[in-house]
Amino acid sequence: MGAWQSYRLRLxxxxxxxxxxxxxxxxxxxxxxxxxxxxxxxxxxxxxRNERVRLPYFLRYYRSLGINHFLFVDNDSDDGxxxxxxxxxxxSVWHTGASYKRSRFGVDWLNWLARxxxxxxxxxxxxxxxxxxxxxxxxxxxxxxxxWLDASSIRSFPAMLLDMYPKGRLNEQGYEPGQDPIxxxxxxxxxxxxIRRNKRFGNLWIQGGPRARVFFPDQPEKAPALNKIPLVKxxxxxxxxxxxxxxxxxxxxLVYDEWGGEKASGLLLHAKxxxxxxxxxxxxxxxxxxxxxxxxxxxYAEKLEENPxxxxxxxxxxxxxxxxxxxxxxxxxxxx
Amino acid sequence: MSARDDTFMSVGIVMLVHTALxxxxxxxxxxxxxxxxxxxxxxxxxxxxxxxxxxQSLSDDLMIHFSRRHRCEWGTWGxxxxxxxxxxxxxxxxxxxxxxxxxxxxxxxxxxxxELIAYLAERPRTDFIESATxxxxxxxxxxxxxxxxTLRFPFSWKKHRYLFDRYxxxxxxxxxxxxIPNGIVPHMGSQWWCLTRxxxxxxxxxxxxxxxxxxxxxxxxxxxSYFQTLARLYSENIESRSLTLSKFDFQGKPHIFYxxxxxxxxxxxxxxxxxxxxxAERLYQAFLSDNAGQANRAEPNPGKIDRxxxxxxxxxxKGRPGxxxxxxxxxxxxxxxxxSNPYSVFHGFAxxxxxxETWLARATGARVHGHLFAPERAEFAGGERxxxxxxxxxxxxxxxxxxxxxxxxxxxTRGERQCFQFGPRDNQKIAEFFARDPNAQVSVITGAWAxxxxxxxxxxADLRKEAxxxxxxxxxxxxxxxxxxxxxxVRVWSMAEFVEAPMEPIQTIIDEITPAGHPxxxxxxxxxxxxxxxxxxxxxxxxxxxxxxxxxxxxxxxxADRSRPKRKPYLVR
Numbered sequence: 001m002g003a004w005q006s007y008r009l010r011l012x013x014x015x016x017x018x019x020x021x022x023x024x025x026x027x028x029x030x031x032x033x034x035x036x037x038x039x040x041x042x043x044x045x046x047x048x049r050n051e052r053v054r055l056p057y058f059l060r061y062y063r064s065l066g067i068n069h070f071l072f073v074d075n076d077s078d079d080g081x082x083x084x085x086x087x088x089x090x091x092s093v094w095h096t097g098a099s100y101k102r103s104r105f106g107v108d109w110l111n112w113l114a115r116x117x118x119x120x121x122x123x124x125x126x127x128x129x130x131x132x133x134x135x136x137x138x139x140x141x142x143x144x145x146x147x148w149l150d151a152s153s154i155r156s157f158p159a160m161l162l163d164m165y166p167k168g169r170l171n172e173q174g175y176e177p178g179q180d181p182i183x184x185x186x187x188x189x190x191x192x193x194x195i196r197r198n199k200r201f202g203n204l205w206i207q208g209g210p211r212a213r214v215f216f217p218d219q220p221e222k223a224p225a226l227n228k229i230p231l232v233k234x235x236x237x238x239x240x241x242x243x244x245x246x247x248x249x250x251x252x253x254l255v256y257d258e259w260g261g262e263k264a265s266g267l268l269l270h271a272k273x274x275x276x277x278x279x280x281x282x283x284x285x286x287x288x289x290x291x292x293x294x295x296x297x298x299x300y301a302e303k304l305e306e307n308p309x310x311x312x313x314x315x316x317x318x319x320x321x322x323x324x325x326x327x328x329x330x331x332x333x334x335x336x
Numbered sequence: 337m338s339a340r341d342d343t344f345m346s347v348g349i350v351m352l353v354h355t356a357l358x359x360x361x362x363x364x365x366x367x368x369x370x371x372x373x374x375x376x377x378x379x380x381x382x383x384x385x386x387x388x389x390x391x392q393s394l395s396d397d398l399m400i401h402f403s404r405r406h407r408c409e410w411g412t413w414g415x416x417x418x419x420x421x422x423x424x425x426x427x428x429x430x431x432x433x434x435x436x437x438x439x440x441x442x443x444x445x446x447x448x449x450x451e452l453i454a455y456l457a458e459r460p461r462t463d464f465i466e467s468a469t470x471x472x473x474x475x476x477x478x479x480x481x482x483x484x485x486t487l488r489f490p491f492s493w494k495k496h497r498y499l500f501d502r503y504x505x506x507x508x509x510x511x512x513x514x515x516i517p518n519g520i521v522p523h524m525g526s527q528w529w530c531l532t533r534x535x536x537x538x539x540x541x542x543x544x545x546x547x548x549x550x551x552x553x554x555x556x557x558x559x560x561s562y563f564q565t566l567a568r569l570y571s572e573n574i575e576s577r578s579l580t581l582s583k584f585d586f587q588g589k590p591h592i593f594y595x596x597x598x599x600x601x602x603x604x605x606x607x608x609x610x611x612x613x614x615x616a617e618r619l620y621q622a623f624l625s626d627n628a629g630q631a632n633r634a635e636p637n638p639g640k641i642d643r644x645x646x647x648x649x650x651x652x653x654k655g656r657p658g659x660x661x662x663x664x665x666x667x668x669x670x671x672x673x674x675x676s677n678p679y680s681v682f683h684g685f686a687x688x689x690x691x692x693e694t695w696l697a698r699a700t701g702a703r704v705h706g707h708l709f710a711p712e713r714a715e716f717a718g719g720e721r722x723x724x725x726x727x728x729x730x731x732x733x734x735x736x737x738x739x740x741x742x743x744x745x746x747x748x749t750r751g752e753r754q755c756f757q758f759g760p761r762d763n764q765k766i767a768e769f770f771a772r773d774p775n776a777q778v779s780v781i782t783g784a785w786a787x788x789x790x791x792x793x794x795x796x797a798d799l800r801k802e803a804x805x806x807x808x809x810x811x812x813x814x815x816x817x818x819x820x821x822x823x824x825x826v827r828v829w830s831m832a833e834f835v836e837a838p839m840e841p842i843q844t845i846i847d848e849i850t851p852a853g854h855p856x857x858x859x860x861x862x863x864x865x866x867x868x869x870x871x872x873x874x875x876x877x878x879x880x881x882x883x884x885x886x887x888x889x890x891x892x893x894x895x896a897d898r899s900r901p902k903r904k905p906y907l908v909r
Binding site for chain 2 (some may be wrong): 136139140141143144147148151152158159160189190191192193194195196197204206210212213217218219220221227255256257258259260261262263264265312313314315328329330331332333334335336
C-alpha cells in the first residue's frame with residue numbers, strides 16, 4: 001500500500017472521529033455510572049431499540065463472561081427497555097431520538113462512547129442478539145482471553161456472525177424474557193461461507209449461512225457480511241468504519257493469518273431468528289433505517305410472507321465451542 | 337524437628353516477582369510452610385506503596401526475606417542482577433541450604449514440597465539447569481543465536497525495537513565482534529533452574545566475576561545464559577533440564593496454564609509449573625491445599641502437555657490444510673494444501689460411457705457427483721439439492737465464489753472421497769484452482785464433448801457453432817493443465833486413444849482412488865455406441881469446423897454399415 005493511500009485512510013479515520021464527536025450531541029445521558037469503571041474493566045458497548053424481551057438474558061450472559069460495565073445507546077425505544085437498562089447497577093445508558101441511519105447505523109454513537117470511556121480497555125461491541133463464543137469459553141472467563149491477547153500483543157479479536165435458527169417455522173416456538181435464545185435457535189449452517197479480501201481495508205469479507213441460502217440465492221453478492229471484529233483493546237484514535245465489520249487503522253483488521261497458519265478467533269452466535277423476528281422485520285422495513293436501503297429487510301419481508309423454514313437436513317445442531325472449532329468456523333490458534 | 341534435621345531448610349527458594357503479588361504471597365507461604373526459606377525479589381518497577389504493602393503482608397512469616405530491588409526488563413541484565421543479590425542473601429542467611437530453586441511469582445508447585453526436598457536430597461550434588469550450546473538448539477526467536485554473545489545490546493527490544501534492530505545491523509555491517517572472556521563457551525537454557533550451594537557460590541564468589549558480569553551485561557537475554565554458561569565451569573554434575581515445567585510458543589512467549597489444565601498438570605508429575613494465570617483460582621486451590629503426596633511418584637513426565645502445546649504451535653503456524661475461515665486466509669501459494677482431502681475430476685468420461693457415475697460409485701465407493709460446475713446447477717450425487725454443510729446447488733451462489741464452493745465441498749465431506757464430472761460446458765473458472773491442487777486427480781478424455789452433439793437431434797448449423805465453442809474452451813482448459821503451476825495429478829488421453837484400450841487407464845485411475853487391497857474391477861463401464869461418429873466428425877470438417885481434440889476416427893462406409901447386423905454396444909473388457 002502506498003503512502004498516498006495510507007494518508008487517505010488516515011484522513012478517513014479522522015473524518016469518522018470528527019463525525020463521532022459531532023454526533024455526541026445526539027446522545028442524552030439517562031444513567032451515567034461510568035465513574036465506576038476501573039482501570040482494567042472489560043466494557044461492552046451496544047445500541048438497542050425495543051429489545052426489552054432480549055435484555056435480561058443478554059445482560060446475564062455477558063455478566064457471566066466477566067463484562068464489568070455496559071454502555072448502551074437506546075435508540076428511541078417505547079417498550080420500557082430504557083427504564084429497564086437505567087435500573088441496572090452496571091449499566092450506563094444514553095438515549096437518542098436521532099436517525100439510526102444517519103449515525104451510520106449506530107457506529108458514530110458507539111465510536112464516541114468508546115473514545116470517551118473505552119481508551120485502554122478491552123471493548124466488546126455487540127448487538128443485543130449476538131452472543132460471543134471464544135475458545136475455552138466454557139472454562140475460562142473473557143479476562144483469560146484478553147490477558148492472553150495482551151501478552152501476545154494482539155489488539156483485536158475476530159468473531160464471525162453465525163446465524164442461528166430454529167427447526168420449523170419461526171413462530172412455532174415463543175421466546176420468553178430471560179430465556180437462552182440458543183435453546184430455540186440452536187441450528188446453524190456449517191460449511192457454505194464465501195470469503196474475499198477487502199484490499200482497501202485489509203479485512204476479510206465473509207458471506208453465506210442461512211441468510212444467503214434462503215433470502216439471497218440468486219444475488220449472493222447482496223447477502224449480508226458476516227465478518228466481525230467485536231473485541232478490541234481500544235485506543236482513542238480507533239474507529240469502527242462500518243458496523244463492527246472493519247476498523248481503522250487498518251492493522252486492526254488483520255485478524256487472519258496469511259501464511260497458512262490459524263490465528264485465534266471466536267464466533268458471535270446470532271439469535272436473530274426467533275418468533276419476534278417477523279414483527280421486527282416489518283417495523284424496520286417501515287422505518288427504512290437499515291443498510292443499503294434496507295435491501296436485507298426487503299428480502300426478509302418477501303420471504304417471510306411464505307413463513308420459511310430455515311432449517312434443512314444438513315443443518316448442524318449447536319453443542320459447544322469445540323464443535324465449532326472442529327467444523328473450522330473458529331480456531332484456538334496457539335492458545336492452548 | 338530432629339527427624340527432619342538433615343533435610344530441614346536444605347532447599348531455599350528465590351522468587352522473582354513483578355505482578356499478581358497476592359499469588360506470590362500465597363506461593364511463598366506454601367514454600368515456607370514446608371520448611372523452605374524464601375527470598376523474594378520485587379521488580380523495582382512495582383510502585384513503592386504496593387511494595388510496602390506486600391512486604392507488610394508477609395512480615396509475620398520469618399522465613400520470608402526481601403532482597404535489594406533491581407529494574408527487570410525482559411531480555412536485560414536486571415533479571416540476572418536480581419537473581420544474584422537474592423541468592424547471596426539466601427545463602428548468607430541460611431547456611432543449611434544445599435539447593436537453591438529459582439522461581440517466579442507465577443510459578444506453582446504441583447507436587448508436595450516434601451517430595452521436591454526428598455528428590456533433591458537424593459541428588460545432593462546435582463545441578464538442574466538446562467544448558468546447551470547455541471549450535472545445538474533451535475530455540476532462538478528473532479534470528480539471534482550465536483550473535484547474542486558476540487554483539488552488544490544496549491537497547492531494549494520491547495521498547496526501542498527500531499534502535500535495537502538498527503544497532504544489530506550496524507554491528508553486522510562493521511563486523512564488530514565481542515571477545516568472549518576467558519574463552520568460556522556460551523550456553524543457553526531455561527531461566528528457571530535449581531543449583532547447589534557449591535556451584536552457586538563458586539559462580540558468585542569467582543574472582544573473575546566482575547569480568548563476566550561486565551560481559552553478560554551487554555549480552556542479549558542474559559538470564560537465559562549467565563548461569564547456564566558459568567555453571568558449566570564449576571558444576572561437577574549437570575542435569576541439563578529444568579525442574580520447572582515451562583512451555584514456550586512460537587514467539588518465545590510462555591504458555592499459560594488455566595483451571596482446565598488441572599488434570600493435565602496433576603498427571604505431569606512435575607514439581608513446579610509456570611506460568612499460571614493469576615485468576616486460575618482452581619489451580620491455586622488444588623495445588624496449594626495440603627494434599628498428601630501420592631506414593632511412588634515417578635520422574636516428571638510432561639509428555640502430554642508437550643503434545644498439546646506442540647499441536648497449538650502447529651495450528652498457529654501451519655493450520656488445517658484446505659480450511660478457509662475468518663482467521664485463516666492464506667495468500668496465493670501459502671495454502672499448505674488448497675483443499676483438505678484428495679478428490680477426482682473426470683473430464684469426458686460421462687460422455688463416453690453410459691451411466692458412468694453409477695458405475696464409478698459402485699466400483700470405488702466414493703461419492704460421485706455429476707457436473708458440479710454445470711451452468712444450470714451443481715449436480716450433486718443422487719440429484720440432491722443440497723449437500724453436507726448446507727451447501728446448496730444454486731449456480732449463482734456457486735459461481736459467485738467457485739473456489740470457496742469447491743474447497744467447502746471437500747472440507748464438508750472430509751473422510752469421504754469425492755469425484756465429479758467436468759467439461760467444456762461447465763464454469764471454467766474453477767479449473768485453475770484444481771489444476772494447482774495436489775489433492776486433485778484430473779483425468780481427461782479430450783474431444784468427448786462431441787458425443788452429446790453427435791447424439792443430439794439439433795440443427796447442424798447450431799451443432800457446428802457449439803462444437804467450435806466447446807473445442808475452444810477445452811483447448812484453453814488443456815493449456816491450464818500444462819501450466820508450470822499445475823500440481824494436480826493430470827492424465828490426458830485423446831478420445832481415439834482411449835477408445836482403443838480403455839480398460840488399462842481406467843484401472844490405473846480406480847487403483848489410485850480406492851485403498852490398496854481393493855479387489856480389481858470385475859464390471860466394466862459401457863461405452864456409448866459410436867457407430868457413425870467418424871462420419872459426424874467428417875461432416876463437421878466438411879462444414880469448415882475442424883474437430884481435432886478427439887484424435888482420428890475413420891469414416892466408416894455408411895452403406896456397409898447398414899448391411900451389417902446391429903452390433904452389440906461396445907463392451908470394455
